[in-house]
Amino acid sequence: MIVDKKTIQRAKQKLGDRNAMLIAEILGVEQFDSRNLKGLCPFHAEDTPSFIYDKKGYYMHCFGCGKSVDIIEAYMSTGHTFLEAVQFLFDHARIRYNFGELGVKTRRAYKYPKLEPLSDKTKVYEYLSKRKISPKTADYLDIRQDAEGNCVFNYYDTNDVLTMVKYRPSHRVDKSKKEIKNWCQKNADTTPLLFNMNRVNTTMPLLITEGELDCAAAIEAGYLNTVSVPLGANNYHWLEENWNWLEEFDSIILCSDNDEAGNKMRKEVSTRLGTWRTRFVELPLSVQDKPIKDLNELLYYGGPEQVLDVVLNAKENPVDTVINFADIQAVDLADMDGIQTGFQELDKALFKLFYGTLTIVTGINGSGKSSFLSQLVCNSLEQGCNVFQYSGELPAFQQKTWLNHILAGRYHVNKYMAGNxxxxKVNPTVQKDIDAWCNERLFIYKDGQSHSPQDMLNTMEAAARKYGCKLFIIDNLTSLAMGSREKDRWDNQENFVRQLISFAVKFQVAPILVVHPHKIETIRRLTKMDVQGAGGMIDLAHRILSLYRVQAADREPTGKKKRILEGDVVCDILKDRMRGYEGQSIEFFYDKPSRRFFTDYEDLYFQYGWDTEKHDREEDPIPVPQLEDRPI
Known part of the structure; x- marks a missing residue:
C-alpha cells in the first residue's frame, strides 16, 4: 500500500521538535543537546556535535558526513518496515489512519513463494563478510540461507508480503564451470519488485542500485533508503510494476555498474523516471589501483565512508537538450572549423562553410547552381575534405562530366565545333589521374536509389561515419519524396531541414541544400521570400545564397540603377546568421571551357592537386573575353 505523503508531513508537523527527541532516542545520539537539538552523528566518528535538527524539514542532518535522517528512517534502522515506522509516527502524532491488515496477500491466482526458515546462516555470513557486508546488514535485509548454503534474498511488497525469492551461491561464481549466478524459487511466481522496497521511506531520496549486494553495500555504509532492481540492468519491467510507488519520490539516485549495460540502464531509467528528479552515482574507475565495477567493490576497496560520500554527492542528471551557459566555450568565428568556398571574395564575406551549419542555395534555372556547387566540391577536395553529393536531376555520369571540366581546367580541355x-571536352589522357586523386574521397549517390528523406539521411550518416565526408551536397529538396499532399509536403520539408541541421551538428559537417525558388513573372534577383517550401526552412537555415545570371539589361546604365553589373553571375547573400551580414553580393565571371566561376587569372588557371605539371598561361589558345583588358 502507498501511504499519503501529505498525511505523513502533517504528522511530522504535529510532532514539531519532538521529531528530534525521538530520532535521538532511537539512534542513541550521544551528547544530545535537547535545547539546541544537536548531538554527535551516529553515522561517523566525530568530537564536535554536527548532527543538527532541521526545523523546516523535520529531520536531523549531519554537516560532517551529509547524512539526513527523519523519524521514519530512524525507526526503520532498528529493523522495522516502512509501514511499521509510519504507524509509529502516526501513533506519536495521534493521527488515525487505516492501514488495513498488513501482510495480506492481494494477488489473485498468484503462487506466493515460501519463506525459507530462519536457521544457521554461517555460510552466508562468511560469504558476505568477504564482501565487507556485516551480519547486522544481512539480518536487516532479511538475507537468509537455504539448505544448500545459498544466499536467499526475500522480496517483499509494500504491504510487507513476501512476493518473490531469489537465490545465489554463497561463494564466487565460477563462470568457466557455467555455474548459475542467481535464480528464483521453483514452483513460485515472480514479480519484478524492488529488493528492500518495504523498508524504504518515500519522503526521502531513494537510491536504486543494480544488485542486492550493491543495495547491501549502501546500507552497510549507512544509506538505508536503498533498493536494487530484481533481474539485471537490461530488464526494465520493474518500472511498470512499481510505477505508482516510484512516483511518490521527489528525488531518486541511480547507481548502476561501471559498464556498458550500467550506463544504458542509467540513461533509460533517468529518462523514464524524469531527469529533473534523478541524480546518478559516479563510481570511481579504480581505488588502490583496483578497478571498481559496482558499489559493493567500492565498499570493499574504499570503505563505507567512500560509499556514503559518492551517494550523498550524486551528480545531477544533465538534460541532454540544454547546456549550462558557463560551460559554453566562447569561440571566435575565425577559429571555427569548416570548409572554405575557394572563392576569395565569398570567403571574405562568409569566412567558411562552418561545420554544424546548414547553407541553402537557390536560383532560377540556368543561374549557374550546378557549376557553383561542383566547384565547391572540387575546392573541398583540394582542402582535404571528403564530399558526398546527391543530385535528383543529373545522373552520376553527368555529375562526373561537370566535375571533370572543373578539375581539368583550361590546360586540359579541347575545343570542338559541331557546325556553328x-x-x-576534357582530354581523356588525364582522366586516370583525376580518378586517382578523387578515389575514396568523393562519393556520388547511386542512380535508381530511394529518394526517401530518411534513406537519404541514413546514407549521409553512413558516409560521415565510414568515409569521413565533411561537405554534403543535396541537390535538390524538390527531388526528395516529401509526400503528395501539399500540407504533408511542407511539414516534411521543414522536418527534413531540422534533421539536416541535427545531422550537421552531430557529425560536425557542412551540408548544402538546394531549394528552388517560387515561380516568378520576370527574371530578377531573388529575395528570401522567393525560396520555395515551408517558411520555417528560411528561419532554420544558417545561410542562404542566391545565384543570379546577369542579363544584358543589367550591363546598361539607367537612371534608376546605382551600379552596372559586369560579371556573368551574381551571388547574393540573402541571409547569414553566423556573421549577421546580409545583402552583400559577389560577382563572378563564368568560363565555358572549364565550367569554372572566377574573378581573375588566378582563379581561372588554378591547378587542383592532381595536376602537378607546370603550365604557361600564354600558351592557352582559347581567349578569355572577360579578362581581355587585364594583364596575364
Missing part, C-alpha cells in the same frame, strides 16, 4: 556550335 562550339563545345569543349
Amino acid at each position: 556550335i562550339e563545345y569543349f
Whole structure:
C-alpha cells in the first residue's frame, strides 16, 4: 500500500521538535543537546556535535558526513518496515489512519513463494563478510540461507508480503564451470519488485542500485533508503510494476555498474523516471589501483565512508537538450572549423562553410547552381575534405562530366565545333589521374536509389561515419519524396531541414541544400521570400545564397540603377546568421571551357592537386573575353 505523503508531513508537523527527541532516542545520539537539538552523528566518528535538527524539514542532518535522517528512517534502522515506522509516527502524532491488515496477500491466482526458515546462516555470513557486508546488514535485509548454503534474498511488497525469492551461491561464481549466478524459487511466481522496497521511506531520496549486494553495500555504509532492481540492468519491467510507488519520490539516485549495460540502464531509467528528479552515482574507475565495477567493490576497496560520500554527492542528471551557459566555450568565428568556398571574395564575406551549419542555395534555372556547387566540391577536395553529393536531376555520369571540366581546367580541355556550335571536352589522357586523386574521397549517390528523406539521411550518416565526408551536397529538396499532399509536403520539408541541421551538428559537417525558388513573372534577383517550401526552412537555415545570371539589361546604365553589373553571375547573400551580414553580393565571371566561376587569372588557371605539371598561361589558345583588358 502507498501511504499519503501529505498525511505523513502533517504528522511530522504535529510532532514539531519532538521529531528530534525521538530520532535521538532511537539512534542513541550521544551528547544530545535537547535545547539546541544537536548531538554527535551516529553515522561517523566525530568530537564536535554536527548532527543538527532541521526545523523546516523535520529531520536531523549531519554537516560532517551529509547524512539526513527523519523519524521514519530512524525507526526503520532498528529493523522495522516502512509501514511499521509510519504507524509509529502516526501513533506519536495521534493521527488515525487505516492501514488495513498488513501482510495480506492481494494477488489473485498468484503462487506466493515460501519463506525459507530462519536457521544457521554461517555460510552466508562468511560469504558476505568477504564482501565487507556485516551480519547486522544481512539480518536487516532479511538475507537468509537455504539448505544448500545459498544466499536467499526475500522480496517483499509494500504491504510487507513476501512476493518473490531469489537465490545465489554463497561463494564466487565460477563462470568457466557455467555455474548459475542467481535464480528464483521453483514452483513460485515472480514479480519484478524492488529488493528492500518495504523498508524504504518515500519522503526521502531513494537510491536504486543494480544488485542486492550493491543495495547491501549502501546500507552497510549507512544509506538505508536503498533498493536494487530484481533481474539485471537490461530488464526494465520493474518500472511498470512499481510505477505508482516510484512516483511518490521527489528525488531518486541511480547507481548502476561501471559498464556498458550500467550506463544504458542509467540513461533509460533517468529518462523514464524524469531527469529533473534523478541524480546518478559516479563510481570511481579504480581505488588502490583496483578497478571498481559496482558499489559493493567500492565498499570493499574504499570503505563505507567512500560509499556514503559518492551517494550523498550524486551528480545531477544533465538534460541532454540544454547546456549550462558557463560551460559554453566562447569561440571566435575565425577559429571555427569548416570548409572554405575557394572563392576569395565569398570567403571574405562568409569566412567558411562552418561545420554544424546548414547553407541553402537557390536560383532560377540556368543561374549557374550546378557549376557553383561542383566547384565547391572540387575546392573541398583540394582542402582535404571528403564530399558526398546527391543530385535528383543529373545522373552520376553527368555529375562526373561537370566535375571533370572543373578539375581539368583550361590546360586540359579541347575545343570542338559541331557546325556553328562550339563545345569543349576534357582530354581523356588525364582522366586516370583525376580518378586517382578523387578515389575514396568523393562519393556520388547511386542512380535508381530511394529518394526517401530518411534513406537519404541514413546514407549521409553512413558516409560521415565510414568515409569521413565533411561537405554534403543535396541537390535538390524538390527531388526528395516529401509526400503528395501539399500540407504533408511542407511539414516534411521543414522536418527534413531540422534533421539536416541535427545531422550537421552531430557529425560536425557542412551540408548544402538546394531549394528552388517560387515561380516568378520576370527574371530578377531573388529575395528570401522567393525560396520555395515551408517558411520555417528560411528561419532554420544558417545561410542562404542566391545565384543570379546577369542579363544584358543589367550591363546598361539607367537612371534608376546605382551600379552596372559586369560579371556573368551574381551571388547574393540573402541571409547569414553566423556573421549577421546580409545583402552583400559577389560577382563572378563564368568560363565555358572549364565550367569554372572566377574573378581573375588566378582563379581561372588554378591547378587542383592532381595536376602537378607546370603550365604557361600564354600558351592557352582559347581567349578569355572577360579578362581581355587585364594583364596575364
